Amino acid sequence: MAITFVIIFTICFFLVRLMPVDISQGPGKDPTTYEKMRQAYGYDKPLIDQYLIFIRNIFYPYYKDANGVTYSVSRFGYSWQIDYMAEPNKMLFSKMAPTVIINGISILISIPLGILIGIYMALKKNKWQDYVLSVLVIVLISVPAFVYAFILQYSFSYKLNLFPTTMPPLMNGMSWFSPSVQKAMVLPVIANSIGSTAVFSRFMRAELSETLTSRFMILARSKGMSKFEAVVKHGLRNSMVPIFPMILGHVIGIFSGSIIVEQVFGVPGVGKIFLDSILQHDYDVFLFVGMFYILIGLAGGLLADISYGLADPRIRVGGNFKNE
Amino acid sequence: MNKKLYSLNKNEVTYVKEDFEKISINEREVENSIQIKSSFFKDCFKAFAKNKASLIAAIVLSIIALFAIITPIASPFTKIDSLSYNIDGSRLSNIHPKNLMFEGSGFWDGTYEKKINDADYYVYKFYDTENKPIIKDNGEIKDVEMEMLNASQKIHSVTLDSYAVGSSYISLNKEDYFKLEEYCNNTGKNIIQDYVDYRSYIEEYRNELLASEFNYSQAMIDITIKNMEIQYRNANITYKIVPLLNTDGSIRNNNVFLPMFDNTDVVHIYSSSVIDNDRHIKGVIENGQYHIRVDYMPYFEYKYGFSPIFLFGSNSAGQDLLSRLAIGTLFSLGLGILVTAINLLIGLVYGAVEGYYGGKTDLILERVSDILSAIPSIILLVIFNVYFSSIPGLNQGIAVVLGLFIAFILTGWIGVAGTTRMQFYRYKGLDFVAASRSLGAKNSRLIFKHILPNAIGTIITSSILMIPGVIFSESSLSYLGIIDFSGSGLSSIGQLLNEGSGSLGSDNAYLLLFPTILISLLMISFNLFGNGLRDAFNPLSRGE
Numbered sequence: 131m132a133i134t135f136v137i138i139f140t141i142c143f144f145l146v147r148l149m150p151v152d153i154s155q156g157p158g159k160d161p162t163t164y165e166k167m168r169q170a171y172g173y174d175k176p177l178i179d180q181y182l183i184f185i186r187n188i189f190y191p192y193y194k195d196a197n198g199v200t201y202s203v204s205r206f207g208y209s210w211q212i213d214y215m216a217e218p219n220k221m222l223f224s225k226m227a228p229t230v231i232i233n234g235i236s237i238l239i240s241i242p243l244g245i246l247i248g249i250y251m252a253l254k255k256n257k258w259q260d261y262v263l264s265v266l267v268i269v270l271i272s273v274p275a276f277v278y279a280f281i282l283q284y285s286f287s288y289k290l291n292l293f294p295t296t297m298p299p300l301m302n303g304m305s306w307f308s309p310s311v312q313k314a315m316v317l318p319v320i321a322n323s324i325g326s327t328a329v330f331s332r333f334m335r336a337e338l339s340e341t342l343t344s345r346f347m348i349l350a351r352s353k354g355m356s357k358f359e360a361v362v363k364h365g366l367r368n369s370m371v372p373i374f375p376m377i378l379g380h381v382i383g384i385f386s387g388s389i390i391v392e393q394v395f396g397v398p399g400v401g402k403i404f405l406d407s408i409l410q411h412d413y414d415v416f417l418f419v420g421m422f423y424i425l426i427g428l429a430g431g432l433l434a435d436i437s438y439g440l441a442d443p444r445i446r447v448g449g450n451f452k453n454e
Numbered sequence: 455m456n457k458k459l460y461s462l463n464k465n466e467v468t469y470v471k472e473d474f475e476k477i478s479i480n481e482r483e484v485e486n487s488i489q490i491k492s493s494f495f496k497d498c499f500k501a502f503a504k505n506k507a508s509l510i511a512a513i514v515l516s517i518i519a520l521f522a523i524i525t526p527i528a529s530p531f532t533k534i535d536s537l538s539y540n541i542d543g544s545r546l547s548n549i550h551p552k553n554l555m556f557e558g559s560g561f562w563d564g565t566y567e568k569k570i571n572d573a574d575y576y577v578y579k580f581y582d583t584e585n586k587p588i589i590k591d592n593g594e595i596k597d598v599e600m601e602m603l604n605a606s607q608k609i610h611s612v613t614l615d616s617y618a619v620g621s622s623y624i625s626l627n628k629e630d631y632f633k634l635e636e637y638c639n640n641t642g643k644n645i646i647q648d649y650v651d652y653r654s655y656i657e658e659y660r661n662e663l664l665a666s667e668f669n670y671s672q673a674m675i676d677i678t679i680k681n682m683e684i685q686y687r688n689a690n691i692t693y694k695i696v697p698l699l700n701t702d703g704s705i706r707n708n709n710v711f712l713p714m715f716d717n718t719d720v721v722h723i724y725s726s727s728v729i730d731n732d733r734h735i736k737g738v739i740e741n742g743q744y745h746i747r748v749d750y751m752p753y754f755e756y757k758y759g760f761s762p763i764f765l766f767g768s769n770s771a772g773q774d775l776l777s778r779l780a781i782g783t784l785f786s787l788g789l790g791i792l793v794t795a796i797n798l799l800i801g802l803v804y805g806a807v808e809g810y811y812g813g814k815t816d817l818i819l820e821r822v823s824d825i826l827s828a829i830p831s832i833i834l835l836v837i838f839n840v841y842f843s844s845i846p847g848l849n850q851g852i853a854v855v856l857g858l859f860i861a862f863i864l865t866g867w868i869g870v871a872g873t874t875r876m877q878f879y880r881y882k883g884l885d886f887v888a889a890s891r892s893l894g895a896k897n898s899r900l901i902f903k904h905i906l907p908n909a910i911g912t913i914i915t916s917s918i919l920m921i922p923g924v925i926f927s928e929s930s931l932s933y934l935g936i937i938d939f940s941g942s943g944l945s946s947i948g949q950l951l952n953e954g955s956g957s958l959g960s961d962n963a964y965l966l967l968f969p970t971i972l973i974s975l976l977m978i979s980f981n982l983f984g985n986g987l988r989d990a991f992n993p994l995s996r997g998e
Contacts, residue, residue: 134824134825134828135828137825138825138828138829141829142829142833142837145837145841146837148841149837149840149841149844150840150841150844265507265982268507268978268981268982268985269978271981272922272974272977272978272980272981272982273974273977273978274926274929274930274973274974274977275930276930276933276951277970277973277974280958280966280970283958284958284959284963287959288958288959295959389832389934390930390933390934393934394955405934405936408832408836408936409935409936411840416836420830420833423830423833424828424829424830424833427828427830428828431828
């Protein structure tokens, strides 16, 4: 994973630094000062030098000029557009709270709900309840997240006036858990939950209905277990093997915000800052947040791989296997 | 039998007559009846047809595709030259959806309810065109929020007909003017309306202010007169207006203008017609240009040859949402299909090499695709989008589409490669491949003649689901504004969503409604269709 990450980072770094810089953007910025600042931080050097400087700064964030004076520099470059000379890592972590809260509440709702619906569908397999729910699940998976967001915003904010349309800025003395902020988070949480609930119920149905047709289920019933007991003790435990890694992947994913939902509801989170860095061509922030997203993705994958072995001791990734 | 000669070379098998025996016709019939009549594909289509949801999805999908192809051909709006339409378009902005079937029902007939203040209310009320915008006056209402913004004005609730766009000032040269006049005389339509002589009224009002008892400053008078002139650019104000006054008669707000009433009637200030070459002309002639006032809807019909009906409404530039949506759908569908086809080709070759050769080749190629698959396509898309857009001389539309293609293709084929690899592992060890190999078939023959034809059904059907994926990504990204088609004349569903996203809370929510419905329908039916197809072709993965 570390090697993959370094390779991806190197590719992205060179691609990002190759992009043209538009200096004229933004009010109150003097192009000549801007250019001088960029030169001072080595943005005009050859790409390979820039890369080495960046790597050095990550581990040793100091810079010695010709007179031998040592300055402290940022580890991950600077924001040039959104928040002039701010450090991308600080910018990102200051936006973390709303994203983590919204995603955290969403998975607390969507995972249990999705699994319960999936179990119900598997138990009612090939009955009308299953058919109706299956179509509903496919519909919910297919429809893009912004469609839910629009529907929720239109009906609950504009027509019924129950919730604010967008998130209010954080005033003095307010925290992310103040009632008014929490109220504004209700719609984003629902919009975030619908999709993952549908995904979980679909997978749960597929896994459980496969497990329920296994022979050990017949054995369990013939030993005298009730249907409920057999499903809970044998069916569920076996079908959780592929579901458990999925849950872990979702848990890791709470750090990376949904760009669309945050944009529609004006949540000042991780997804919003990623979008801002893209739209305003703030390349260092873009690189940092992009790398953060990639890291989260890779960590999720790795954790899922490891957890397969945890969920089911029969699966262990040993060294003694061949590709064929 | 002993005369039969076998040699190692398969071409040299010789038979003698005794090797063959005649069979009766009956036996042949028996053989025929044993043969399986239905093929693999027929079975698959039978299985697909049994799945009702997928079948409906396929029908919906083909309707959408037909809509996308036929609408641009049939719609009169797509034939209009967009350059000359720009000015006319601004007058047809934000016209609400209208379906002739629902005429007068209050639903989908171009009407909408609105709360307006006094100033707007009187402008709407005294339109002198044939179609009046206020079709139902619900009277004065209390609205705290609006009253705060409109001091000392009353709030009216009205039902407006968005198709009553009123009149408009236009300038024509002599030839065009005579043509228009002839058309009016022939058809009996009253397009050219009386010109409004507001300049002399403004002069009159200025003098009135100067002589006023309230001793207004010169700056105050200038700004009031200037605001008044701006008001009169609206060609529907054909009467004397005065600023909002206090009860003692002094000006309260010189930016809000109300009609001046004479008893209960407004005082129109139509100018008498000019006489030019023995003709009465309602208008002003300057430098050979005829400045006239026209009833806009009939004038549009005269100019473009059809009266506009916006089935899905029009946007702020007066463009027909229906035809833009069709063009956008065509673009999105085309992009999805093309990207999928290219990804399929690349993935097929890559996966075939991985799966067929296996071992170290497989291991190395898998690592390469692992690394690529970890890069989110949004990052690639941003990078290539900016990169191509910055190349001077490259058309912006081409730059955006090129960036989209590269970003979607760079990582898109990995899924196909994975499926192909699995299929190759599944088939390459089977007996018929071994048999062919033992007969001396080359690798290329084994891949293309033996393994691929068996695997291709599964691979293609599973990659059909890539099309909605591409459409979904494209529309999400252009909704967010990361992909921007606005300067290039192209359009996609996502672009329309982006344009409509600000209208959710306003009267023009239809701008968002129709693209949203279309993309939802497209995604749902594509996914149902793809799932059905995959299940039919690949019985092992059913239910997942």
